[in-house]
Amino acid sequence: MIFHLVYFLTTALGAEEPELLNRAVQGDKEAFGEIVRRYEKRVFRVARRMCNCDDDAWDITQEAFMKAMRAMHTFNAEYRFFTWMYRIVTNTAINLTRSRSRRAEVAFEEGYGGDGQTETEDSSIRDTNRDILVDAVRRAVEQLTPPLRAVFVLRVDQELSYEEIAESLDIATGTVMSRLNRARSSVKAFVVREVGGEP
């Protein structure tokens, strides 16, 4: 939480400074460099979460910023910059992920289990060793399809609101809800299966 509070204070507030954005829109490279400095960690983190590979994440991050720089003159002030940037990086990551990986499709559970079933699942998650659980979640997220993963990452990792996710991904808020629900239930089913909670 502290981590995100720091992000919020150091980026979200400052990055929306109209003057900095205006300068960047007008082609001021220094201003854009400052924007990069403020957003690079968040962008890299999203890229890394999306592609699960450091090298790809750096490529995606750099490419996303270069795309943003080229398109900066078209930036519409009606958008919040960070959602605009999120859209670029997620799209870049989705493209790369889809083009490179031919993942075996994993059949996920759609929807949470029933009451009696979820009690077993919940207790298994509660009792599982931290490292094992983190590893299981990480692998579960890797198995998500890119669109589901994007929503999951923006909500769970970046803690964006549904509205911000919708704006970032250019989808309806209802779509965010349904994708997030599917992503969460899929992740949980995978994790429970991995930690032996009999999904």
Added chain:
Amino acid sequence: MTCFDRNNLMMWVDGELPAEEAESISRHIINCAGCTAFIEAQKRMESLWREEWTDPPESVFENMRRGITQSTPWWRTQRTWYIAAVLCAAYLGVRVFYLDNAHTPLAAVAVSEIAAGANADEQSDQEATADVTMEQTDAVQPEEVAPVEESSVEIVLLTSDDSPGSSESAEDIQTEGIVSGCLGGSALPVMQDAVHQRDEAGRLMNSGYFEMSQEIVEVSAAESEISSESYGSDDSDQMAFGSISAVGAGSGGGGLSAAGNTSSTVQGQQSTTPSPEEDAVCCARSLDASVSTDYSVLITMGPSAAALIQRNDWMSLFEVIDKLLAQNYYCSGEEVVLCVDFSGNVSGPPELVETVIDVPQASYGNSTVTVYFY
């Protein structure tokens, strides 16, 4: 006690429920061990995953930043040179096969195919003769070909029997930018294949890949007269007339679907030649310029795609792009990325696997369509 839907519980955790509903859930979970356990398990999973993150060292970010904002990056990187080399190779390849064909090679291809057909005919049917020689195609010198900006390709194909003086007339026509072939009448099927190839080439050029000015080409009366004089042989037992005007259009996004400035007619009368008016009708198909979205197409190929792309694949590819452009599906982006996957479909047409608007800026005009092949 009736428990709440799991989705609503998670929305409550996310703080996305209306106040009234959120209050109901808050009251409920105090007395519901099941819902509480569900929420706690979900929160534990997500928080552990979120918090296991460690930022990379600052120095790595500095390098990346330098690469973005300073001059280091794009033209000095090895990858860029690789991409540039692949692009050049692709361009040259396409140029050899198509763009140049639009001026001479296309004509040469058509004529040579006709000649090949004629040779086959000679073997099977001694009555047919072919007056198509390489000299005719070679005679089209670069300076005689219309420049790209004013590109136009017109091919008039006639079949007749041993037209007298056809070679001389053909040279005259070539100076007008027209390549003509004259051959035996039984080569009609071959000629139709050639016309089909030109149709495809016309579609390709109109797909916007080649940046050429939009220009409507009409067959002039004088040219038609030349055709008439050269090929209106009384001895011909069958005549086929095909005429195509292929006009490259670098603009006209939605107009791409109306790309076919192509026409061909087959006439069975011996001495029938198209009148100037007919020619004009045949060739003066205007491009649909109702949608004026300028764009350019940048093609990036991975090594496997470069090896796999066959000549015919380009047609399929541009058909895919045409369809998307015609739908205006992504014309709202400053930069658009298409990923075309060749890996899973080697023999068939390329498959468009992803279409993403990269830059969410509603900006019609000057869009760039980037196509990645994998």
